[in-house]
Each structure stands twice: as structure tokens, then as C-alpha cells.
Amino acid sequence: MKFKHNWLLIICAFLIAPTVFANEPFFGKISxxxxxxxxxxxxxxxxxxxxxxxxxxxxxxxxxxxFDNKQHxxxxxxxxxxxxxxxxxxxxxxxxxxxIEKMILPENIxxxxxxxxxxxxxxxxxxxxxxxxxxxxxxxxxxxxxxxxSFGIAVDINPFFNPAIIAQGKAEPxxxxxxxxxxxxxxxxxxxxxxxxxxxLNHGWIxxxxxxxxxxxxxxxxxMSPYYTVDKIEYNPLSKRIKGLPxx
Numbered sequence: 001m002k003f004k005h006n007w008l009l010i011i012c013a014f015l016i017a018p019t020v021f022a023n024e025p026f027f028g029k030i031s032x033x034x035x036x037x038x039x040x041x042x043x044x045x046x047x048x049x050x051x052x053x054x055x056x057x058x059x060x061x062x063x064x065x066x067f068d069n070k071q072h073x074x075x076x077x078x079x080x081x082x083x084x085x086x087x088x089x090x091x092x093x094x095x096x097x098x099x100i101e102k103m104i105l106p107e108n109i110x111x112x113x114x115x116x117x118x119x120x121x122x123x124x125x126x127x128x129x130x131x132x133x134x135x136x137x138x139x140x141x142x143x144x145x146x147x148x149x150s151f152g153i154a155v156d157i158n159p160f161f162n163p164a165i166i167a168q169g170k171a172e173p174x175x176x177x178x179x180x181x182x183x184x185x186x187x188x189x190x191x192x193x194x195x196x197x198x199x200x201l202n203h204g205w206i207x208x209x210x211x212x213x214x215x216x217x218x219x220x221x222x223x224m225s226p227y228y229t230v231d232k233i234e235y236n237p238l239s240k241r242i243k244g245l246p247x248x
Contacts, residue, residue, distance in 0.1 A: 026094045028087040029061040040107035050136035058083040062090045064100045074103025077134035079152030085203045099187045101129045127173040129160035140166045141214045154221035158188035162217035204230040212247045
């Protein structure tokens with residue numbers, strides 16, 4: 001009887017274990033950028049003359065749920081001033097089981113491929129649907145300005161399924177125009193008022209879906225200037241909006 005009882009315990013433990021231990025807790029770590037990654041960044045996503053030196057940037061390791069419904073460990077580079085809240089944001093996305101296809105450093109996505117410009121490299125990364133942050137480059141919607149990504153205060157999430165509109169109404173990435181229609185159905189999409197949107201706003205980040213010079217559904221950036229940093233933004237649903245008020 002004792003032998004049978006022990007086997008019963010083993011069988012019960014086997015049946016229970018997957019539900020108890022299937023989900024690992026979120027892992028988030030902030031550190032300085034390792035030297036080997038700094039070397040990879042130079043001449044790809046960073047070069048001399050970029051507005052933020054490498055020692056002002058932080059290297060993040062973050063848990064995320066993939067499109068395969070499995071847990072993965074991703075990497076992002078952001079400015080040190082937004083590192084802690086970036087970890088908190090992605091912890092909330094992880095706990096909500098929001099799916100992210102990839103979160104691989106751009107340098108590892110492009111490998112040894114050659115590009116004519118940083119914008120061409122960016123288009124390749126977006127077409128690969130890679131979630132990324134720091135990238136010193138121009139703003140494709142305002143080409144006379146540097147992108148907020150150049151300062152490490154912006155993140156693009158699932159860019160293929162959350163595309164942008166650039167010059168002449170073209171989609172970015174180019175073959176993702178189908179997903180400019182926010183009624184399209186695909187995992188990893190971001191919409192006004194949803195959990196991802198609200199989580200970023202609650203940390204003082206704004207969404208590119210409201211940009212007046214072309215929507216950018218993939219894009220969130222910390223609302224900050226040399227003089228101000230916003231910690232939280234209140235979302236105005238349609239019923240609370242003031243008609244005719246300009247988009248600042």
C-alpha cells in the first residue's frame with residue numbers, strides 16, 4: 001500500500017507541476033553596455049557626433065512573451081534616465097501576456113549586411129518585426145530632425161504589425177501597409193486605449209498613433225525636454241476631447 005501511495009503522489013505532482021511552474025517570473029536587469037556590444041553599435045546604430053554618448057545609455061535584459069506563446073529574454077538599449085521605468089513597463093506587458101515577436105538588438109538583426117543609409121537599415125529591422133529602442137538616425141517623418149530614438153527615449157514595438165505613415169502616405173515598413181488598418185486582426189497590434197497604450201501613458205510616454213505628420217503605431221517616446229519630464233499622461237477619450245484643439 002505504501003508503494004502505491006508513493007506512486008500516486010508522484011503522478012499528482014507530475015500533473016500539477018506544469019500549471020504551477022510553467023510561467024517563470026519576469027526578469028529585468030539594467031547594466032552598462034558590455035564592451036562587445038559597444039563595438040557592434042559603432043558605425044551601425046551609433047557613431048561619433050550622435051547626441052548621446054554610449055556611457056549615458058543602459059543595456060536592458062527583459063522577459064517577454066513571444067508570438068509562439070513562449071517566454072524569451074530580450075535586449076534593449078535606452079537612455080539611463082528612462083531605464084527603470086522601461087523595465088517597469090515591460091514587466092507590466094509581460095504580466096499581461098502581451099505578445100512581442102522579437103526583442104533583439106538591431107546589431108544582431110542586421111549582422112554583416114550592408115546598407116546605403118541608417119534609414120535603410122531601420123527599414124530592414126522594422127520589416128523583421130524587431131522591437132527595439134536606441135538608434136541614432138534622422139526622423140523619417142521629420143527628416144530635418146533627429147529621431148527621439150537617437151536619444152534613447154523611444155521604443156518601437158512589433159513594427160511590422162504596427163506600421164507608420166511617412167512621405168506621400170507610404171507605409172513603413174513598406175510591405176506592412178495592410179496593418180495601417182487598425183481593424184486588421186493580428187496578435188501584437190497596439191490600439192488607442194488598450195493595455196499597452198495605457199501602460200506607456202501611465203509612465204509619461206506618448207504614442208505615435210496621434211502624430212499629426214503621419215501616424216506611427218509602433219512608436220512610444222518619453223515626453224521630456226531639457227526643461228521638463230512628464231511622469232504620467234491622462235488619456236482623453238473621444239467624449240472628453242475639445243473640438244479644434246491643436247495637436248501639440
